[in-house]
Amino acid sequence: RSAERGAGAVQSLKERTGKCAVYVPCDVRKQEDCRQAILAVGKHEGTPAFTVDILVNSAGVYTEQRLENVTEADYAAIMDVNVKGTMFLTQAALPRMYGGGSIVNVASDAGISGNYGCPVYCASKGAIVALTRALALDLASAIRVNCVCPADVDTPLLTKQLVDAGEGYGLEDMEASYPLGRIGRPAEIAHVICSMVSPANSFMTGAVVAADGGLTAG
Known part of the structure; x- marks a missing residue:
């Protein structure tokens, strides 16, 4: 849930692997937050048919x-x-x-x-x-x-x-x-x-x- 730690993780992954990563804030205690987190993956992928x-x-x-x-x-x-x-x-x-x-x-x-x-x-x-x-x-x-x-x-x-x-x-x-x-x-x-x-x-x-x-x- 920490934007600061999330950004740090993304940067670390990019430096270590050269791959693209994205941070999505989510409180897993809430069903709607979980739904929105998965939808955010689709927006990042640019297709509604993502897996x-x-x-x-x-x-x-x-x-x-x-x-x-x-x-x-x-x-x-x-x-x-x-x-x-x-x-x-x-x-x-x-x-x-x-x-x-x-x-x-x-x-x-x-x-x-x-x-x-x-x-x-x-x-x-x-x-x-x-x-x-x-x-x-x-x-x-x-x-x-x-x-x-x-x-x-x-x-x-x-x-x-x-x-x-x-x-x-x-x-x-x-x-x-x-x-x-x-x-x-x-x-x-x-x-x-x-x-x-x-x-x-x-x-x-x-x-x-x-x-x-x-x-x-x-």
Whole structure:
């Protein structure tokens, strides 16, 4: 939703790839915003008959809070972005994908094994895992739907998490919990996503793939 960050992402993509990119502001919690975002893609393509080949649902928020302290507003803040956002943007894109396409939902290790102190977040990501499997069945054979479950990755979301944690824990504590001894890098998760949408993996749908440094292996 940040125009500044969106413009920065477009510039970075152009510099790295030489390809054209466009930023469209969208609040995925709102169905109409999602519809308008997809329509904006068509305007950029210059044709009303455009198709969407790949959709990556990666918008997400994270908050640590014990269940006994959760309010209705706290619940909505997480579930609306993580679950409704994934559903609504997928819904808006579907009419443009029935000729064939690939969807990747970004869940979390917390959606596979749970985690301490963030029950609503875990519930939201568990919902994405279940949604992925359900949509893989509903949308076959035209559209493939898969899910990647990253653990902690070096992104602005993690930076915010560490700030919110205060003196509760730090990056070194976090890294010590991983068999690989470190957190993930954004490019590593992007590589998994690219693999999932590749035609070389055209037999993969309904898959839930952990990219978590071995965190959920035990």
